[in-house]
Amino acid sequence: MKKILLSGLLFGLSTSIGFAACDARNLVAELKQNEPSTYEALQREAAQYANPEGVFWEVSHEALSHTSYVFGTLHKADPRILDIPSNVRAALEGADVVAVEIENADDPSAVGAVIGKRPQLLLQPQGETLADDLSPETIASIDAYLNGLGMDFDTINPLQPWIGATTLSFTQCDMEWGGPGAQVLDTSLIALAKSKDIPVVSLETIESQLEAIAAINEAMFIRSIENVAQLYDEGIYDAVLQTMNELYLSEQIGMIIPVQLHYTGKYDGFDDDWAAFQEALLDARNDLMVENAARLMDEQSTFLAVGALHLIGETGLVEGLRNDGFAVKRVPLER
Numbered sequence: 001m002k003k004i005l006l007s008g009l010l011f012g013l014s015t016s017i018g019f020a021a022c023d024a025r026n027l028v029a030e031l032k033q034n035e036p037s038t039y040e041a042l043q044r045e046a047a048q049y050a051n052p053e054g055v056f057w058e059v060s061h062e063a064l065s066h067t068s069y070v071f072g073t074l075h076k077a078d079p080r081i082l083d084i085p086s087n088v089r090a091a092l093e094g095a096d097v098v099a100v101e102i103e104n105a106d107d108p109s110a111v112g113a114v115i116g117k118r119p120q121l122l123l124q125p126q127g128e129t130l131a132d133d134l135s136p137e138t139i140a141s142i143d144a145y146l147n148g149l150g151m152d153f154d155t156i157n158p159l160q161p162w163i164g165a166t167t168l169s170f171t172q173c174d175m176e177w178g179g180p181g182a183q184v185l186d187t188s189l190i191a192l193a194k195s196k197d198i199p200v201v202s203l204e205t206i207e208s209q210l211e212a213i214a215a216i217n218e219a220m221f222i223r224s225i226e227n228v229a230q231l232y233d234e235g236i237y238d239a240v241l242q243t244m245n246e247l248y249l250s251e252q253i254g255m256i257i258p259v260q261l262h263y264t265g266k267y268d269g270f271d272d273d274w275a276a277f278q279e280a281l282l283d284a285r286n287d288l289m290v291e292n293a294a295r296l297m298d299e300q301s302t303f304l305a306v307g308a309l310h311l312i313g314e315t316g317l318v319e320g321l322r323n324d325g326f327a328v329k330r331v332p333l334e335r
Contacts, residue, residue, distance in 0.1 A: 052254020
């Protein structure tokens with residue numbers, strides 16, 4: 001959802017500029033063919049997660065007469081991802097309420113109101129910039145990458161490291177699909193619900209999500225920016241991000257983190273930083289989401305749409321709901 005928050009902040013960015021070509025290679029498919037041992041190792045890592053495959057889940061309880069659903073999303077405007085499967089659409093349209101991470105995350109005024117009260121969540125202290133922590137070579141590579149998106153390094157230089165790193169999660173493909181202002185899957189689902197007069201509620205708040213992100217060690221985001229520069233110099237950065245789309249479309253959610261880490265440069269203290277990152281952005285938020293989702297599902301038929309990475313693992317929503325006494329089973333998508 002932080003991608004949607006960023007969209008709210010960058011909504012005014014023009015998408016009329018000519019952008020670099022979209023690199024839509026599937027690097028996992030290439031690994032499978034060219035480096036089978038690496039591919040098999042990544043598969044083993046993915047299999048260690050609980051519920052590593054599947055994005056659509058039916059939720060029921062022996063004491064309840066209604067059924068609810070959980071749908072894992074990817075915050076992207078890829079037309080294939082925006083093609084909502086027919087049974088997912090039917091489940092949403094049949095629900096009493098739709099619950100999402102943040103209902104108004106794409107509203108620039110809502111995001112702006114939070115930033116207006118706490119600008120330190122977005123901007124670095126006066127006199128400090130990202131350039132202070134990056135080498136000239138890294139800055140040059142990031143500038144070149146951003147040029148392909150119609151921006152430059154000055155766009156992110158005064159920002160907090162987390163938002164600078166998140167800005168770099170846009171690809172040339174994303175820009176072709178509408179850039180920061182494009183409707184992604186989550187906002188498409190919200191729009192569908194509202195068109196059917198189905199109430200939409202939030203599981204979190206903009207402020208709580210921004211605080212969770214901002215609490216993560218800044219060094220990890222600086223390293224992330226450096227890693228983007230390296231992958232860009234190697235000519236594979238766009239392809240790394242686009243590969244996440246392919247994994248999502250094939251419902252191999254458990255593969256996403258292992259593949260991301262495969263292409264992430266390691267450093268001293270990385271394991272501790274990564275553990276803190278997962279705790280802040282996944283585990284702690286999952287606990288709150290499960291609590292709120294269970295309360296909604298106890299009361300009425302609920303369609304829950306959250307980022308797919310929130311579904312997997314022992315701390316994910318699927319296991320969390322099971323631990324709360326619900327029966328949760330995977331439902332094949334009908335495309």
